[in-house]
Amino acid sequence: MNALIVDDSRAMRLLLRQMLVALGFEVAEARHGREALSHLQMRPDTQIALVDWNMPEMNGLELVEAVRADETLSGVRLMMVTTETEMAHVQRALEAGADEYVMKPFSKEIIADKLALLGLSGGDAHAA
Amino acid sequence: MSLSGSDFELVRRVVYDTSGIVLDPGKEYLVESRLQPLCRHENVPSIPRLVQKLREPGAQPLVTRLVDAMTTNETSFFRDVEPFEALRRHVLPALIEARRATRQLNIWYAASSTGQEPYSVSMMLDAEFPQLRGWIVNQLATDISPTVLERARAGRYSQLEVNRGLPAKYLVHYFTKVGNDWRLKDNIRKMVRFEELNLIKAWPLLPAMDIVMLRNVMIYFDTEAKKRVLSGARRVLRPDGYLFLGGAETPMNLDDSFDRQPYPRAGCYTVKATTLA
Structure with a gap:
């Protein structure tokens, strides 16, 4: 399974990459929403994008809206992974078309459980 | 020291x-x-x-x-996912059909810890089974620990706890943020009754159950206690009821009166017809 990590923090991308690789995913990275959108348009077979909220150029919410406006990307699941923890943010993300929402800080189990809710278990369903 | x-x-x-x-x-x-x-x-x-x-x-x-x-109180919302999928897709539709005359369901969570398991099912019932409105759905959740029962009744969870396994749509629909915590709304909290119960002592008189959730508790018991608890669960289940065990638990070599149901990784069992006869 292919996953895309979208986060402007290199440390966060590395952390999520390690978790996703351990869960059996093939992982690509993008540093902001615009880069992520370009990647997804080249790789519409990406199953899941993990999306930070606050990023330069195009933020996470704008990315979610752009992906949902593009019919060729309808198979991409979107999971916000963000420090935004207010109810209003969760609501806005879901209304924009996000499938799931993880609040930082998180653990590998939290990511694995949320992916399982979406029916995504990477290459090894029991790696978590 | x-x-x-x-x-x-x-x-x-x-x-x-x-x-x-x-x-x-x-x-x-x-x-x-x-x-x-x-x-x-x-x-x-x-x-x-x-x-x-x-x-x-x-x-x-x-x-x-x-x-x-x-006591170990490890739990999370929709823990292991598959048992809840089995409930949603197979067990609840079958029971709703079988109980359409009495319009009553009894569910027992035998080691409910801080409440995530019974509340997960309650949210699912509310969101996905509107046909149960007007039914009597008795949900009894028990645990040996009064401390976790108090937390369960309060229905108040940390950010870490709601992050784990809870679908975001349910967070938005059924919780209110209070400071750094998240509080379950009263309509869901009121769907579950929490009581203290020690599984290895004499059980109080329980109503006949349609579903018994006995997940991730027998792993802490020795063989004799496991046998007693399984035998008790069999007696309390209705003949066409369902038993759920944890992923690392099985009635095999303990109690041969259960049939495993073919729902992947759900740990779902029914009582064998031969046992009933």
Whole structure:
């Protein structure tokens, strides 16, 4: 399974990459929403994008809206992974078309459980 | 000061006699790590002094708090996902069809810990089974630990707890943020009754159950206790009811009256027809 990590923090991308690789995913990275959108348009077979909220150029919410406006990307699941923890943010993300929402800080189990809710278990369903 | 061999033996015996929880040799580190906070809570200067108090007359309230401290309360919303999928896709539709005359369902969560399991099902019932409105759905959730039951009744969870396994749509729909915590709305909290129940002691009279959730509790028991608890679950289940066990649990070699249902990784069982006859 292919996953895309979208986060402007290199440390966060590395952390999520390690978790996703351990869960059996093939992982690509993008540093902001615009880069992520370009990647997804080249790789519409990406199953899941993990999306930070606050990023330069195009933020996470704008990315979610752009992906949902593009019919060729309808198979991409979107999971916000963000420090935004207010109810209003969760609501806005879901209304924009996000499938799931993880609040930082998180653990590998939290990511694995949320992916399982979406029916995504990477290459090894029991790696978590 | 650390735990001596004789003190460990006493704690081990008291915990086993009271709760059925088996603490094998080698678990001294676990006992120590759980007793240290209890010492602070009891205002006792050391673990040896705490164990000494267990030997004194009138120690029963302390024994209760000791067992409370030793129980493992690992849980999360929709833990393991698949059992809840089996409920949603197969078990609940079948029971709704079978009970359409009586319009009543009884569900028992036998080791409910801080409430995530019964509340997960309650949210699912509310969101996905509108046909149950007007039915009597009795949900009884029990645990040996009064502390976790108090937390369960409050329905208040940390950010870490709601992050784990809870679909975001349910967070938005059924929770309110209170400071850094998240509080379950009253309509869901009121769907579950929480009571103290020790699975290895005599059970109170329970109504016939359509579903028994007995997940991730037998792993702490020895073979005899597992057999007794499974036998009790069989007696309390309706003939066409469903039993759910944890992922690492099985009735195999303990109680041959259950058939495993073909729902992947759900740990779902029914009572064998031959047992009923």
